């Protein structure tokens with residue numbers, strides 16, 4: 001019945017056992033995939049609205065998905081609306097505005113804006129969906145310079161629960177997304193956004209890798225180093241034990257590796273001298289800080305883009321964190337991988353211009369761990385150390401929370 005009604009409305013439909021449907025139901029996050037009866041692939045706002053009306057008329061539950069990077073809740077049965085066919089990106093250099101389909105990823109956008117000499121407030125992974133990212137506020141790798149990415153929203157085209165299409169603009173959007181940092185804004189299905197963008201000045205990006213005792217030294221030194229940097233520079237530190245397998249370069253296998261990454265907008269000299277101050281005396285395994293094209297910035301964080309089952313938790317704080325307290329947990333995770341990430345917020349992320357959306361803390365500490373069933377012990381252990389590192393937490397960001405971090409029962413997409 002559902003499939004017939006959707007086909008009658010001219011919407012592309014796949015049964016759940018179809019390969020494209022299974023891919024849409026899982027996406028990047030393989031933990032607890034959607035298990036719908038039917039998946040639709042609408043090609044525009046009208047088709048999304050028609051699908052919502054069909055589901056409402058039949059009393060069938062539905063969920064919306066894009067890349068699956070940030071899925072929280074799995075849809076059991078019913079309808080899954082995949083936005084993967086809404087990926088059109090149109091740049092208007094004269095108005096400095098870019099129109100982005102509700103299913104576009106940041107890579108789709110940067111591929112258009114970088115050649116046009118424009119910068120956009122994207123995050124660390126180019127495969128992340130633009131709208132899902134913005135509905136959680138959007139913490140850009142240039143965030144201290146740009147502020148929360150959602151501040152750049154000029155308009156959103158939304159399909160409402162009753163299947164109508166409406167457009168909302170600037171001030172209304174700020175109201176709708178005021179608490180986005182805490183929980184993703186629930187505004188309906190966003191089929192298109194317009195972002196205000198700005199001319200791209202020079203970009204310096206990259207960082208360096210160190211191992212073992214030097215990673216420990218970095219963990220201790222990073223907060224005091226990052227604290228006074230100008231807001232043109234957005235730094236972060238990742239730390240994890242690399243696995244012992246063939247895909248990892250021999251010198252890095254089984255080692256705890258620290259990875260400092262930074263972006264500098266129009267501030268090359270300060271970036272280079274800051275990086276060399278932090279790396280002085282450390283044995284550097286790899287250093288790739290350089291002037292770069294905006295089109296290549298998605299490589300700075302070196303994040304894997306293969307789908308995986310994972311959980312992730314985080315906390316925000318205003319106080320300089322005592323990262324040293326994390327070393328015992330991070331250096332002793334056994335075979336389980338726990339990836340720690342500290343990002344220096346502050347700047348325009350925390351102190352935007354009047355009326356702008358803000359992140360409540362000046363630092364964000366996060367943990368991610370691959371998971372195949374029960375939660376890994378080392379994840380819980382490191383979570384407890386996180387509590388010691390942060391004296392006065394001010395909240396948890398929606399965007400860096402992955403999977404059910406307190407549940408023991410999980411399923412993984414096949």
Ligand SMILES: Cc1cc2nc3c(=O)[nH]c(=O)nc-3n(C[C@H](O)[C@H](O)[C@H](O)COP(=O)(O)OP(=O)(O)OC[C@H]3O[C@@H](n4cnc5c(N)ncnc54)[C@H](O)[C@@H]3O)c2cc1C
Nearest residue numbers: 066067068069070071102123124125129131132133139190
């Ligand atoms: C490797 C990695 C790196 C990341 N880096 C960053 C970063 O640097 N900064 C940052 O802020 N975040 C980052 N994130 C978090 C990311 O922004 C969120 O997970 C975001 O929700 C992903 O959106 P998505 O559309 O890709 O995923 P999905 O799982 O498809 O969507 C996430 C949620 O948004 C909803 N949604 C998606 N599109 C729409 C739409 N068009 N209309 C209505 N609802 C929609 C979905 O229903 C779902 O509930 C990262 C995540 C990963 C896994």
